[in-house]
Amino acid sequence: MSDIKKSSGEQAYDVLLGEIRMGTYTPGDRLREEDVASRLRLSRTPIREALRRLESDGIVEHRPRVGAVIRTLAHTEVVELYEMRMVLERTAAEMAAKHGASAEFDALEVMNDRIAAERDNPALGAAINQDFHRGLYLAGRNRFLLEASRALNNALLLLGPTTYTDPERIDVVVRQHSAIITALREGDAEAAGAAAEGHLQTSLLHRLRSKGN
Numbered sequence: 001m002s003d004i005k006k007s008s009g010e011q012a013y014d015v016l017l018g019e020i021r022m023g024t025y026t027p028g029d030r031l032r033e034e035d036v037a038s039r040l041r042l043s044r045t046p047i048r049e050a051l052r053r054l055e056s057d058g059i060v061e062h063r064p065r066v067g068a069v070i071r072t073l074a075h076t077e078v079v080e081l082y083e084m085r086m087v088l089e090r091t092a093a094e095m096a097a098k099h100g101a102s103a104e105f106d107a108l109e110v111m112n113d114r115i116a117a118e119r120d121n122p123a124l125g126a127a128i129n130q131d132f133h134r135g136l137y138l139a140g141r142n143r144f145l146l147e148a149s150r151a152l153n154n155a156l157l158l159l160g161p162t163t164y165t166d167p168e169r170i171d172v173v174v175r176q177h178s179a180i181i182t183a184l185r186e187g188d189a190e191a192a193g194a195a196a197e198g199h200l201q202t203s204l205l206h207r208l209r210s211k212g213n
Helices: 008-021 033-040 044-056 075-099 102-117 122-139 143-156 167-185 189-210
Strands: 060-063 067-070
Touching: 008 033, 008 044, 033 044, 044 060, 044 067, 075 122, 075 143, 075 167, 075 189, 102 122, 102 167, 122 143, 122 167, 167 189
Parallel strands: none
Antiparallel strands: 060 067
């Protein structure tokens, strides 16, 4: 049986979301309907539909006399976002240590190796990192925790340019990911949770430094 074909609006949404994820568009960038429609070879109606959906997701905001613009997070919003990530990902890591499968931990290790290998492609490394953290939530086996994490995913797209342009930063990320994976394999929930929280504390520090705060 063939897959249900997506509408033009859904396709446009997927493309734009992917481009924002990969850094093609960054916070503060304007999304002009006519420009996007021309580039994607679609009419303006599906583009308008996609932009409305991105606005409902909290990724895009509509400014008078300007139009659709990718939201920019304020300093306090960045801190609040990471505070929530610390709470949720510590819990996800603890649950993953109890309920995760070896194959899932193997997958996390493969993704971590790929991050290390993509030093010359920071945007791709950052995208793989997002997949790594999603994999951690999935291994936790808790649908409500996973749903709560989805509410943060859109905000993560608004953090701005990746900090992975710094090779030393990648070294730290890969090392901290490895510590999380080791704790998961050992079934040590406390160590896994502490490693996950510590990793995000370091990430927040780098993020604020990159913003000059």
